[in-house]
Amino acid sequence: MTEKNGKNVIHTEHLKKYYIMGDIEVRALHDISLDVNYGEFTAIMGPSGSGKSTLMNILGCLDRPTGGLYILDGTDVSSMDDSQLAEVRNKKIGFVFQSFNLLSRSSALENVMMPLLYSRNKDHAKERAAEVLDLVGLGSRLGHKPKELSGGQQQRVAIARALINDPEIIMADEPTGNLDSKSGKEIMQILISLNQDKGKTILMVTHDPKIGRQVPRVISVFDGMIGTEEEQEIIKNWQNPDFLNVSGLKKPDSASVSLKKEQINPNGNGKMKNEAKETVSNPFSDTFGTDDNDLEEEEESSAADALAEAFGNRKKVANEELPAGKQFLVNPIKGNEEGKTA
């Protein structure tokens, strides 16, 4: 971590985002105050419609809050105009999207170079692009078009693109969401190594509680607000927050059962995985197709494996590093952690 402007890369106070839909005011975000330190690996979790995407958009300077303060890397971005925001996005933020968002007409190298088109610093564009592609392990595929690359490779191109301008923070929106388990794991390993070896701050939105469990810090979002500590705990242990939100009412028993099981068996990844499969496939079978769910479960767990490997032994340390005394900050992986370290 080199020169930093201010204490936190992200500092927000009472962020609000209201929409007017017809006559109704929709409070997509309500009073979000949070800090993200330099070099942190953070996940935002929450059920569908909780406002986590809205939060991510605002943190990513793609959208402006209705009210509140947002300081990114020492600059107040909450009152910037469109073109200033564009510059901030270009310089300070690297985006990784769920659906990769590569230009199909352009080669990997050109895709990676794209942010430089809009940047003042265009020196050695090709060399820099080749370098970051090499960093994500695609040094030999510079000229390939996206459709000639696998999903995992495409996402790695996207990561390289996020890195080209050496941003302060990488924002990844479900980066493994469209990938098979092996690729998902690879992508997660790349993100982890960026965080651990290069000291990049990473903010990631995820659906998957298994991933959430392994990330040092989770910010949970419920109904447009940061979850309380208990809620944070629950969201981390949910098998599938979306499921609970949508069909939890129908199947309250199985949902609570699965929660319990999780809490009782906090450690042992392999074991937990098996149990997770059982408990999840059960309620899902009523609402959706079973086959898909099994598959999805397996995929996502692999990305979580990568996280577990990376952060499993660092959790205590990571915990201490976090600034204490902020009510909205959650001790990462509290439940699991205590079980493991005991």
Next chain:
Amino acid sequence: MNISTLIIEALRNLLSNKVRSLLTMLGIFIGVGAVIAMMSIGQGAKNSITDQMSSLGTQTLYLSAGNFTENVRNPQDLTNSDVEAIKTLGIADIVAPTVSQPFTLSQSNGNTVNASVTGVIPEYLEISNYEIESGSYITQEQLDENSMVVVIGSEISDSLFSNSNISVVGETIRISGQPYTVIGVLKSKGSSTMGTSQDQVVFMPLSTAQNRLITRQRNTVGRISINVKDSVSLDQAQTMIENLMRERHGIFEGNPDDFTIMNTQEILDTLNSIMNTFVLFLGGVAGISLLVGGIGIMNIMLVTVTERTKEIGLRKALGAKKRDILAQFLVESSVLSLVGGILGILFGLGLAYLIAYIATMMGTELHASYNPLFILGSTLFSVAIGLFFGIYPANQAAKLQPVIALRTE
């Protein structure tokens, strides 16, 4: 983003959708092509008219009896003495009186043709810009002797003497029953821009015409062509002749002239302005198709923007500002119309030359002509069309919110 990157990007986008780009270009292509073809043809026609006019000599005045614009009581004819009086003014190189009347010409093989027979003096050849194909022109001697000789245009020659292998010179034709010897055939001048043939003429000595053929009033001349000296301005000469003729014809102050003086420069100017209007009119009509082509571009660009909403969102997320997106789409539409325009220019010129060729083959002398400035103008104009019709779609793209654009599938 610099302009070359933008152009390369635009070309790539256009190439990724070849058929669509081609069809869109077709609108501009046809539009520009039509404008260029029309203007080139118009310009060519204008050039040939002005050429013909100036071949009559811009230093020439034509004096004829009667007033075409005002009623004059008892207009007097122009006479040989008028001609002499003008000569004594000393402002003209050549004063060439002519008299003409239509007659039926016949030949011993039974062929007949109707033509205007004109009595001329030897100098008239120079003023009228004819050349001799075979034989000779009327001489001063023949004029003095009232010789029964004629010089005929190539078309008259063709209609009277069907066997073109025989030399026409020396043959006899009959005009109003009188035998005349053909002493010369004129080189073909083609049809005039007004559509009348310039090869359907018959010239004979003025004296012969006045004394033997057109004998209404022996001293009368129909028209006097006056080739003014270079040292005298045309306007000055016109005023002098006007004053002289008024005096000779005894016209009181305030009464209109009983004669008309045509000034070739004036005619040329009038014709020029008529032709300019004509060319602009043609161009304007063709310009409508250009407008339609431009609307086609706008339409396609709107579709493109909708199709590439996600790409726009991505670019914005990666730091593209409004003006970057605006520039990207404007360059794309300009490149589209520029390429269409350049191809259209080539097509239009080709078409113009083809039309001119066909017209010439069919007997109407016509040369396509273009102005390099005009080509440059059309090129710039097609870029302008692309820009103009690209503004709305590009603006639609630029004002997309990145969040919404990214969310769009």
